[in-house]
Amino acid sequence: MFFTDDDLIDEFERRNLVxxxxxxxxxxxKGYLEPLQVKGKGRGRGKIYFSSRNALNRALLVxxxxxxxxxxxxxxxxxxxxxxxxxxxxxxxxLLSALKNLQKAAGGGKQDGPAISExxxxxxxxxxxxxxxxxxxxxxxxxxxxxxxxxxxVFANREYDLSxxxxxxxxxxVLSTFKQDRIQPPAEKAVDRLQNAKNAWQYVHNYxxxxxxxxxxxAATDEHIxxxxxxxxxxxxxxxxxxxxxxxxxxxxxxxxxxxxGFGMLFSPINLVLRHQGWGGLIDQYLSSCEIPLVGNIxxx
Numbered sequence: 001m002f003f004t005d006d007d008l009i010d011e012f013e014r015r016n017l018v019x020x021x022x023x024x025x026x027x028x029x030k031g032y033l034e035p036l037q038v039k040g041k042g043r044g045r046g047k048i049y050f051s052s053r054n055a056l057n058r059a060l061l062v063x064x065x066x067x068x069x070x071x072x073x074x075x076x077x078x079x080x081x082x083x084x085x086x087x088x089x090x091x092x093x094x095l096l097s098a099l100k101n102l103q104k105a106a107g108g109g110k111q112d113g114p115a116i117s118e119x120x121x122x123x124x125x126x127x128x129x130x131x132x133x134x135x136x137x138x139x140x141x142x143x144x145x146x147x148x149x150x151x152x153x154v155f156a157n158r159e160y161d162l163s164x165x166x167x168x169x170x171x172x173x174v175l176s177t178f179k180q181d182r183i184q185p186p187a188e189k190a191v192d193r194l195q196n197a198k199n200a201w202q203y204v205h206n207y208x209x210x211x212x213x214x215x216x217x218x219a220a221t222d223e224h225i226x227x228x229x230x231x232x233x234x235x236x237x238x239x240x241x242x243x244x245x246x247x248x249x250x251x252x253x254x255x256x257x258x259x260x261x262g263f264g265m266l267f268s269p270i271n272l273v274l275r276h277q278g279w280g281g282l283i284d285q286y287l288s289s290c291e292i293p294l295v296g297n298i299x300x301x
Contacts (some may be wrong), residue, residue: 002037002051002052002053002055003051003052003053003055003056004048004051005021005024005036005051007056008024008051008055008056008059009021009024011056012059012060012063015060017060017063019059019063024059027059027062030072030075031076031086031090032058032062032075032076032079033051033055033058033059033062034051034052034055034058036051037051037052054084058079058084061078061079061082061257062075062079064257065078065257068257068258070257070261073090073093073094073097074094074261076090076091076094077090077091077094077261077264077265078257078260078261078264080229080264081229081232081236081260081261081264082236082260083229083233088220088221088222088225088226091225091268092217092218092220092225095217095265095268095269095272096214096217096218098265099210099213099214099217099269102210103156103210103214105123106120106123106152106155106156106210107119107120107156107157108120108123112159113157113158113159113160113161114159116153116156116157116159116160117149117153117157117160117166120149120152120153120156120157121149123152124145124148124149124152125145127139127148128141128145142177143173143174143177144173144176144177146166146169146170146173147170147173147174147177149166149170150166150167150169150170150171150173150174150201151170151174153166153167153170154201154204154205154209155204155205155208155209155210156209156210158209158211160205162198162201162202162205167198167201168194168198171194171197171198171201172194174197175193175194175197207277208273208277212273212276212277213269213272213273215276216269216272216273216275216276216277217269217272217273219276220272220276224272224275225272227271227275228267228268228271228272231267231271231283231287232263232264232267232268234287235263235267235287235290236260238290271283
């Protein structure tokens with residue numbers, strides 16, 4: 001089955017949605033929709049311009065994303081998340097742009113370690129000030145200042161001193177905040193717990209900092225990005241299958257695009273950095289454990 005522009009407009013009107021030829025032309029110019037295909041009617045009767053069978057679902061997805069105030073490459077990223085073909089360079093640049101903004105926010109655009117640490121300290125102080133002044137915002141405040149500073153430095157500061165007192169105090173603050181019980185462990189176990197936590201955060205700093213995410217995204221080939229898209233498609237299909245017949249989950253359908261975008265922006269770089277570091281087997285093992293036999297693909301649901 002294929003759709004002409006008139007068919008798409010009629011389908012939108014049937015759903016009480018507004019669409020016209022000017023909008024369709026604009027969407028195609030931005031890459032939201034595929035270019036029109038053309039074929040002759042035969043015997044000199046002219047040509048017919050049409051879209052592929054997935055054009056309606058794709059147009060409806062674009063319309064929903066626009067109504068949620070997504071624009072530009074964010075819409076292209078949403079289309080990619082739902083299995084549509086989008087150039088790998090667009091996905092790579094979108095992820096890098098978001099990461100650059102995160103690095104700038106965390107490190108303040110500074111280059112040397114001490115300057116980044118100072119910026120992080122100021123960011124945490126401002127965050128705590130806002131949280132205290134505006135309790136109605138319900139900003140998380142479980143983690144002490146020194147713990148927040150340690151976490152941010154681990155991810156954003158390549159020169160962070162992992163042998164410093166500040167690092168150890170941050171580790172202790174994290175352990176104190178997230179301990180699973182209120183019973184004080186024996187001294188020997190407390191020392192082991194502290195050392196294990198140090199080792200874990202050192203490993204994160206050495207292999208999964210924001211710089212490592214940048215390297216992984218930059219080095220990602222078209223094949224790598226296609227693999228991430230396939231992984232996301234599988235996860236979405238499993239979620240959709242398990243939500244069937246559950247009214248409490250069906251009511252969340254209206255948040256589908258927002259969830260997909262947030263999940264994709266988190267999962268995609270994590271997937272790429274894990275595979276870049278040689279941990280792709282863990283992802284494949286997990287996905288194979290939750291895979292279920294399904295018919296069709298994400299575009300057709």
